[in-house]
Amino acid sequence: MPPSSPPSARLLKIGVLASAVLMLAALGLFALSLNGRNHDDGDVRLVVTAQGCEPRELSVPAGETRFSIVNDSQRAIEWEILDGVMVLEERENIAPDLHQPLTATLAAGDYAMTCGLLSNPHGTLHVTANDAAPSIALSRQDFIAPLAEYKVYLTLQTRRLVEAAEALHQSIAAGELDAARTAYCEARLIDQRLAMATGLYSDLDERLNARADYFAEREQDPQFVGFHRLARGLFDAGSTGGLTPIAAQLLEDARTLGERLRHQSIPPAQLANGSARVLKAWHAHAIDSKTLNAQELLDLQGLTAGAEKIVTLLAPLLERQAPDALEGLQAQLARLQQDLPEQSNTVSGAKGSSDIDRDALLADTQALADTLDSLDRTLALNG
Amino acid sequence: MSPRSLLFAASAFGLMSLQTPAQADVNPEALVEPVAEYKLYVLDNLDQFVSHTEKFTQAIEAGDLERAQVLYAPTRVYYERIEPIAELFADLDASIDAREDDYENGVEDPDFTGFHRLEYGLFKEQTTQGFVPYAKRLMTDVNDLESRVRDLTFPPAQVVGGAAALMEEVAATKVSGEEDRYSHTDLWDFQGNVDGSQKIFELFKPLVAEEDPAFVDRVEKNFAEVEDTLAHYRREADNPEAGFVSYEKVSQTDRRAFVGPVTVLAEDLATLRGKLGL
Numbered sequence: 003m004p005p006s007s008p009p010s011a012r013l014l015k016i017g018v019l020a021s022a023v024l025m026l027a028a029l030g031l032f033a034l035s036l037n038g039r040n041h042d043d044g045d046v047r048l049v050v051t052a053q054g055c056e057p058r059e060l061s062v063p064a065g066e067t068r069f070s071i072v073n074d075s076q077r078a079i080e081w082e083i084l085d086g087v088m089v090l091e092e093r094e095n096i097a098p099d100l101h102q103p104l105t106a107t108l109a110a111g112d113y114a115m116t117c118g119l120l121s122n123p124h125g126t127l128h129v130t131a132n133d134a135a136p137s138i139a140l141s142r143q144d145f146i147a148p149l150a151e152y153k154v155y156l157t158l159q160t161r162r163l164v165e166a167a168e169a170l171h172q173s174i175a176a177g178e179l180d181a182a183r184t185a186y187c188e189a190r191l192i193d194q195r196l197a198m199a200t201g202l203y204s205d206l207d208e209r210l211n212a213r214a215d216y217f218a219e220r221e222q223d224p225q226f227v228g229f230h231r232l233a234r235g236l237f238d239a240g241s242t243g244g245l246t247p248i249a250a251q252l253l254e255d256a257r258t259l260g261e262r263l264r265h266q267s268i269p270p271a272q273l274a275n276g277s278a279r280v281l282k283a284w285h286a287h288a289i290d291s292k293t294l295n296a297q298e299l300l301d302l303q304g305l306t307a308g309a310e311k312i313v314t315l316l317a318p319l320l321e322r323q324a325p326d327a328l329e330g331l332q333a334q335l336a337r338l339q340q341d342l343p344e345q346s347n348t349v350s351g352a353k354g355s356s357d358i359d360r361d362a363l364l365a366d367t368q369a370l371a372d373t374l375d376s377l378d379r380t381l382a383l384n385g
Numbered sequence: 386m387s388p389r390s391l392l393f394a395a396s397a398f399g400l401m402s403l404q405t406p407a408q409a410d411v412n413p414e415a416l417v418e419p420v421a422e423y424k425l426y427v428l429d430n431l432d433q434f435v436s437h438t439e440k441f442t443q444a445i446e447a448g449d450l451e452r453a454q455v456l457y458a459p460t461r462v463y464y465e466r467i468e469p470i471a472e473l474f475a476d477l478d479a480s481i482d483a484r485e486d487d488y489e490n491g492v493e494d495p496d497f498t499g500f501h502r503l504e505y506g507l508f509k510e511q512t513t514q515g516f517v518p519y520a521k522r523l524m525t526d527v528n529d530l531e532s533r534v535r536d537l538t539f540p541p542a543q544v545v546g547g548a549a550a551l552m553e554e555v556a557a558t559k560v561s562g563e564e565d566r567y568s569h570t571d572l573w574d575f576q577g578n579v580d581g582s583q584k585i586f587e588l589f590k591p592l593v594a595e596e597d598p599a600f601v602d603r604v605e606k607n608f609a610e611v612e613d614t615l616a617h618y619r620r621e622a623d624n625p626e627a628g629f630v631s632y633e634k635v636s637q638t639d640r641r642a643f644v645g646p647v648t649v650l651a652e653d654l655a656t657l658r659g660k661l662g663l
Contacts, residue, residue, distance in 0.1 A: 077486065078557065087476040094550065095557040120479050120487040121494060142413040143541075143662065150420035151538040157425060267414060315538065 045070040045103070048115075048125075050079050050096075055117035055125035063132035064110045072101040075118050083127060084114040109322070140319060140381060145270040148315035152268065155311055156199050160260035163192045167256040170232075171249040174242045182245075183236050187300055189256075190229050194304020195311070198276035199263055206262070209255050213287070227251055233297050273316060274377035277309045281371035285364060294360055302367065303342050309370065310335060316377065324380045331373050338366040411592050411661050416541055419588035424539050426584055427467045431531045434463035438527045442520040445503065445513045454507050458570035458628060461500055465577025466584070468554070469547025470534060477530050481523065484564070498522050508567035542663040548585035549654035551578040556647045560640055562632050572618055572629035575643075579615070583608055586654065593660050600660075604653050607646040614642050 045068050049056040052075040071081045073096040082092040083106060090113070091106040108129045115125035166189035173181035193200070193210060200207050208216075210228045217223035221234060227248050235245045284305055288298055313335055320328035341363045437460040444453040464471060464482060472478040479487070481499040488494035492505055498519055506516040555578050558564065565571045586604060594601050618635060621627040 082475060084475050087474055089473045089475050089478075095553060116475065119489055120483055121489045121496065146413055146416045146420060146541045147538050149414075149417040150424065150541070153417060153421035154424045154428075157421070158428075265418070267417065318538075 044068060047072065048081070049074050050081060050118045051075055052118065054122040055115055057125075058123070059126045059128065060115070061128040061130060062108070064108060064129050065132050066105060066107045069104045069106065070101050071096060071104060073098050073118075077118075079118045080116070081118075082116040083108070084116065084124070085111075140323060140383075142270075144319055148273070148319070149268060149270060151315055152273065152311070153263075156196065156263045156266075157260070159192055159196055160256070160263055163189060163196065163256045164253070164260055166192055167249075167253040171246075171253045174232075174245045174249040177242050179236065179240065179242055182242055186229075186232055186236055189252075190233075190297075190300055191304045191307070193229060193256075194301050195308040196259070197280040197305055197308060198272070198312075199266070199268070200259060201276065201280065202266065202268075203259070203262060206255055206259050210252065210259070228255075237297065270381075271378045271383045273312050274374045274381075277305075277312045278371045278374035280305055281309060281367055281374070285367045285371065288367075289364060294358060294363070299343060299358065302363070306335070306338055306342060306370075309374065310339075312374070316381070319381060320377070323382075327373075327377070327380050331370075331377070334366065334370045334373055338363075338370050341366055410596060413662065415592055416589075416661060416663075419592070420539055420541050420544055422588055423544050423585060426588075427470050427534060427539075430463045430467050431534055434460070434467075435527055435531050437463060438524055442524045445507075445520040446517050448513050450507065450511065450513050453503075453513055454568070457500070457504060457507060457568055458565075458573040459626075461570075462573055462577040462580075464500075465574045466581035467534075468578070468581060469543060469550050469585075470537070470539065471530060473537070473540075473543065474530065474533055477526050477533070480526050481530065486563075499526070504565065504567050542658060544585065545589060545658050545661055545663055546655075548582045548589075548657055549651050551582040552647050552651035552654060554578060556644060556651055560643050560647070562640075565632065569631040569633050570629070571632040572615060572635070576615055576629070579608070579611055582650070582654065586657070589657060589661060593657070597660065600653060600656070604650060607650045607653070610646040611643065611650070614639055 046060065046062055047070045048060060049072045056074075069081075071093055073079050076098055078098065079096050080092055080094040081096065081102075081104070083090045090108070091104060093102050093104040096102045108127075110129050110131040113127040113129065115127050117123065117125050166185060170182060170185035170189050173185050197211070200210060208228075211230070212226070212228060213230050214220045214223070214226050214234070217226045220226070229252070231248050232245055232252070235241055235243070235248075284298075284302055288294060288302075291298070313331055317328055317332075320331070341359060343358060437456070441453060441456040441460040444456055471481075479496075479499075482501070483497065483499060484501050485491040485494075485497055485505070488497050491497070492502070500523070502519050503516055503523065506512060506519070555575055559571060559575060559578070562569070562571050564574055586608070590601060615629070616622070617639070618630050619625070619627065620630060
């Protein structure tokens with residue numbers, strides 16, 4: 003190592019002095035910022051007294067607002083911003099004579115504020131539309147909540163599917179045709195709600211949902227199993243004969259589906275896109291058949307319920323990004339739901355194709371699928 | 386060399402003052418599964434809450450004071466666990482769990498309903514008489530809560546923030562014994578809050594463990610300390626179902642012993658949202 007020359011004492015002194023000056027300057031800035039925080043004009047101040055909020059009404063522009071809540075009552079309070087009965091933001095345990103900040107990002111609209119005691123009147127918070135605020139593009143954070151909720155939905159529905167498949171297997175094994183038909187409808191309705199997610203696994207999708215047309219020997223093909231195979235026996239042949247192993251396989255596949263979905267991550271773009279895909283697949287098949295039988299109607303009912311869940315999940319995001327698109331989407335969904343027979347009728351098979359407006363059903367299915375298909379563009383999602 | 390050391394000092398100082406809160410490196414998609422798992426936990430607890438509330442309110446309707454007293458605390462536990470979500474519904478939180486001091490006229494206030502109204506009857510007035518309407522109302526509210534939570538898309542920030550909120554609540558308003566002032570079953574509520582907070586922490590822990598192992602250690606140590614103190618007051622050491630002794634029997638020293646770890650937990654857990662980029 004080369005010997006380093008000792009630093010000159012003078013330069014060292016300057017160095018120390020300079021850092022001291024810098025440090026003082028920084029401390030000064032820090033003190034200023036503390037000061038500013040207490041008396042920041044940007045904060046919206048609200049005082050809670052023993053009687054309620056002062057002022058009773060506040061108006062702030064849409065976007066981020068920092069509130070400073072002052073407790074001027076004798077007991078600890080909490081302060082909440084309510085949208086209807088839902089708490090959007092809250093600051094709990096503000097001790098008497100103290101104040102606490104709360105930063106909230108609010109969309110335009112009227113909200114209520116709780117003001118100390120529950121017996122005190124609520125205050126009103128007007129949030130005014132703010133054209134100056136740039137519309138915020140959706141971030142990946144915005145999809146956490148809908149994707150998590152979808153995961154919960156899949157978990158709960160697969161649990162129900164397994165229960166329904168158990169009942170189906172039992173009644174088939176016992177040779178009870180009527181009970182088996184009812185159990186079939188119950189299970190199939192759930193299966194179709196899950197169609198988009200099941201489509202992620204080609205093996206399970208084929209064993210559960212493939213139609214006879216996809217097999218070389220059609221109905222006679224030993225690979226032809228799952229719901230369509232059971233429907234063939236229960237509704238066309240009117241017998242449970244030979245169906246027990248198929249029902250047992252279906253139950254096992256339902257269990258496997260549940261296990262796989264539990265840790266499956268679903269890309270955000272799949273939500274709308276995948277629902278569109280399964281509706282289109284139904285449409286493509288239905289358009290080739292002259293009449294729609296009870297099973298096809300049941301399938302569409304399940305698919306529509308699955309799509310409804312997706313619409314509910316994406317609604318808050320669409321409301322922010324494209325409220326008009328949301329309105330159109332909800333209207334199309336409602337139209338399709340109206341076309342469909344009541345669920346109870348379909349389950350018993352009482353309401354058949356004769357009561358159904360086939361053309362309307364096909365057109366409305368197509369329309370909903372097309373709109374769902376365009377949502378990823380609307381939400382600026384890809385992949 | 387000297388100018389260099391000066392430069393070094395100055396830049397080190399500059400770096401110091403630039404220090405910003407740790408940036409979250411957590412991939413947002415990684416939060417999906419724990420949020421979903423948390424909702425499943427809440428739904429399981431809600432199922433239990435509904436069935437326990439059924440038994441509790443039936444005891445009141447049957448005029449069985451002793452049974453109603455016994456069932457009061459074990460029923461509330463499920464609410465205390467899921468409070469971060471339950472209290473998102475302001476109307477039901479008030480009608481199910483408000484305390485008399487939330488109302489200007491206290492127990493005289495006709496709007497004062499729910500658990501603490503029943504607690505007042507069962508433990509202060511020692512009667513079920515006249516409390517059947519409150520029992521019926523509680524059952525309706527709990528069923529209502531169950532169906533609303535089922536339909537709720539859980540807000541991730543509130544879920545993660547719930548871990549700290551539960552501990553803050555214990556520190557600020559529960560250690561004092563004011564929550565269950567007539568039944569003195571405060572330790573059951575404590576345990577419920579600690580369970581609920583710990584569940585959230587456990588679910589999100591894998592996402593922060595690598596980046597901040599010291600944080601995880603500290604939180605786990607403090608949870609263990611709280612659990613230890615609670616364990617002293619179990620009626621039966623090996624049977625959590627048996628619950629806790631009366632809060633009146635908890636020494637002042639132990640009451641104070643809760644405050645330390647609970648406060649540190651509340652402060653530490655309050656950083657979880659930031660660490661996860663929420």
